[in-house]
Amino acid sequence: MSHGPSASGGALVAAPPHGTHHDKPHVPVFVGDTRVELDRILSRYPTKQAALLPALWMLQDARGWVSEGGIEEVAAALGITPAYVKGVVSFYTMYHQHPVGRHFIQVCTTTPCNVCGAEDVVKSLLEHTGCGDLGFTSADGRFTVVEVECLGACGFATPIMINNDFVESVTPESVSRILSELK
Amino acid sequence: MGYPHPSHPRETPILSKYFGDPEARTLAGWRARGGYEALENALNTDPQELQTVVKDSGLRGRGGAGFPTGMKWSFMKPDGKTHYLCCNADESEPGTFKDREIMRWTPHGLVEGVALAAHAIYAQTAYIYIRGEFTEPYARMCQAVDEAYAAGILGPNAMGSGKHVDVHVHRGAGAYICGEETALMNSLEGRRGNPRIKPPFPAVAGLFGKPTTINNVETLATVPYIIKNGAEWYKQYGRPDNPKSIGTKLFSVCGNISRPGNYEVALGFPFKDFLYDLCGGPLAGREIKAVIPGGSSVPILTREEAEGAIMDYEGFVASGTMLGSGGVIVFDDRQDMVRQIARLTRFYAHESCAQCTQCREGTAWITRIMERIRDGQGTAEDLDTLVAISEGMSGKTICVLSDSCATPVMSGLKKFRHEFEAKIAANKSVVTVPGAFRASAA
Numbered sequence: 001m002s003h004g005p006s007a008s009g010g011a012l013v014a015a016p017p018h019g020t021h022h023d024k025p026h027v028p029v030f031v032g033d034t035r036v037e038l039d040r041i042l043s044r045y046p047t048k049q050a051a052l053l054p055a056l057w058m059l060q061d062a063r064g065w066v067s068e069g070g071i072e073e074v075a076a077a078l079g080i081t082p083a084y085v086k087g088v089v090s091f092y093t094m095y096h097q098h099p100v101g102r103h104f105i106q107v108c109t110t111t112p113c114n115v116c117g118a119e120d121v122v123k124s125l126l127e128h129t130g131c132g133d134l135g136f137t138s139a140d141g142r143f144t145v146v147e148v149e150c151l152g153a154c155g156f157a158t159p160i161m162i163n164n165d166f167v168e169s170v171t172p173e174s175v176s177r178i179l180s181e182l183k
Numbered sequence: 184m185g186y187p188h189p190s191h192p193r194e195t196p197i198l199s200k201y202f203g204d205p206e207a208r209t210l211a212g213w214r215a216r217g218g219y220e221a222l223e224n225a226l227n228t229d230p231q232e233l234q235t236v237v238k239d240s241g242l243r244g245r246g247g248a249g250f251p252t253g254m255k256w257s258f259m260k261p262d263g264k265t266h267y268l269c270c271n272a273d274e275s276e277p278g279t280f281k282d283r284e285i286m287r288w289t290p291h292g293l294v295e296g297v298a299l300a301a302h303a304i305y306a307q308t309a310y311i312y313i314r315g316e317f318t319e320p321y322a323r324m325c326q327a328v329d330e331a332y333a334a335g336i337l338g339p340n341a342m343g344s345g346k347h348v349d350v351h352v353h354r355g356a357g358a359y360i361c362g363e364e365t366a367l368m369n370s371l372e373g374r375r376g377n378p379r380i381k382p383p384f385p386a387v388a389g390l391f392g393k394p395t396t397i398n399n400v401e402t403l404a405t406v407p408y409i410i411k412n413g414a415e416w417y418k419q420y421g422r423p424d425n426p427k428s429i430g431t432k433l434f435s436v437c438g439n440i441s442r443p444g445n446y447e448v449a450l451g452f453p454f455k456d457f458l459y460d461l462c463g464g465p466l467a468g469r470e471i472k473a474v475i476p477g478g479s480s481v482p483i484l485t486r487e488e489a490e491g492a493i494m495d496y497e498g499f500v501a502s503g504t505m506l507g508s509g510g511v512i513v514f515d516d517r518q519d520m521v522r523q524i525a526r527l528t529r530f531y532a533h534e535s536c537a538q539c540t541q542c543r544e545g546t547a548w549i550t551r552i553m554e555r556i557r558d559g560q561g562t563a564e565d566l567d568t569l570v571a572i573s574e575g576m577s578g579k580t581i582c583v584l585s586d587s588c589a590t591p592v593m594s595g596l597k598k599f600r601h602e603f604e605a606k607i608a609a610n611k612s613v614v615t616v617p618g619a620f621r622a623s624a625a
């Protein structure tokens with residue numbers, strides 16, 4: 001269930017190359033306050049495994065993506081195997097399995113937004129960010145643009161998400177202003 | 184109210200009364216509006232009695248299936264086992280964005296409903312599962328839960344009742360299928376969000392293998408009003424001639440419409456008045472061509488059918504569709520229905536969890552064929568193939584995602600067949616598209 005076929009073309013979205021980011025050693029995330037926070041979350045559930053999604057969020061918030069080393073650390077913290085964690089990570093679209101741009105932009109192009117012109121918003125975003133195509137990161141490392149399936153804000157077409165922030169009612173014309181406000 | 188628009192006089196704002204009012208978000212603000220009175224009262228009431236009131240009120244699930252809420256609760260008995268309540272806040276049905284506004288504007292209303300329902304089903308612990316993309320609703324809910332704990336509304340002695348009620352907010356990570364109740368439970372347990380085979384039903388073996396009730400956000404947010412005002416009060420909303428559809432319902436309206444937003448009306452409202460009067464009708468100079476009235480998984484209506492429909496569970500069924508989640512998607516005369524149906528099937532292909540063959544293969548193949556027709560590469564026999572695949576993937580899988588993909592194709596072919604045929608007639612080429620049928624779309 002990772003980023004699937006794009007709506008604008010028939011082709012599958014090319015994933016950035018893997019295997020090039022594994023050289024750097026993983027710096028543990030669950031230490032100090034973060035470990036305390038994980039323990040607090042663990043107390044909410046009868047099993048340790050139930051804290052897997054929250055733990056992966058903590059990892060991604062700290063490191064920007066979910067690396068092999070990060071997966072091993074999460075697995076060890078929760079007493080499950082790295083292979084199992086990887087299976088879960090790959091099921092959900094929001095965990096990045098490779099580094100992404102500093103501003104990760106998700107554009108909704110599902111039907112309700114599509115009939116309001118979402119594909120033109122995608123074009124404008126690709127043009128103004130310099131990403132070239134969906135799923136790719138701009139050369140300066142600032143942006144990655146992906147399509148997302150229904151953001152649940154259909155009355156505010158077209159919504160986009162920039163990292164954790166929602167921007168509603170985006171038009172092809174408003175894209176450059178929105179981007180200029182980002183670092 | 185028609186948030187973000189001012190309330191329309193023909194609306195019945197109960198749940199949406201405080202949308203747009205930032206004071207209602209705070210604990211003090213919510214209490215000043217009568218919040219938590221129902222919970223305080225309920226915590227000192229026998230759960231059986233609460234189940235009876237909700238059963239008598241006629242409230243049905245607002246997430247899509249419309250199962251009677253009181254009956255669902257009545258499956259939970261005082262058997263001494265650990266019980267769980269799940270609040271389904273994984274709102275992802277295209278066209279639906281009502282739970283989002285409930286959580287953004289009245290988070291304490293949901294906390295109250297969740298805590299009340301937990302007590303009513305003999306559960307000590309409740310989880311609110313919010314889709315990963317809903318960052319603001321998640322933050323609002325976390326804050327409301329923290330405030331409620333700090334004020335002693337939640338915790339070991341909830342509102343001084345001696346009852347222990349815990350409510351936790353759990354964030355998903357991007358997967359439409361996790362709105363399916365058993366997929367949600369798997370996801371909450373830290374697994375891939377694959378739906379489970381039923382039986383056993385959640386009331387027997389649900390979250391962590393324990394008896395579990397799962398309700399939608401809107402359903403749970405409604406409960407405190409019913410407990411506070413009584414079942415008879417709630418029954419005043421609805422058509423007098425249809426006792427099966429009671430209460431008010433939030434309808435999210437989007438697409439090619441003048442005033443998109445959330446509108447709350449009493450069930451039984453005429454759909455024509457809703458579309459043209461409340462929502463302002465089509466955009467200037469345009470005409471409505473088609474409407475999907477209950478989220479993308481229900482059959483498409485033509486304009487004529489929509490204008491004759493009645494907005495309740497039975498009314499929409501009589502028009503050949505369903506109330507679903509109340510997500511109304513409007514298409515105007517500019518829209519190419521083949522293109523838009525193809526986009527919908529792509530959604531389902533992307534969101535299939537891929538455990539059932541019919542769904543994994545069916546959603547992907549339908550998408551390939553739909554897009555081929557969209558791009559002027561279709562043939563006449565493609566239409567028969569679409570019907571064959573749609574039939575082959577309906578009613579045969581663990582959950583209904585597969586059926587949901589077939590629905591717009593079948594209803595689209597029935598009602599807008601001329602648009603499919605026009606595209607195929609325009610295809611003069613001999614179709615050879617190497618590799619086009621191989622790759623799986625999901």
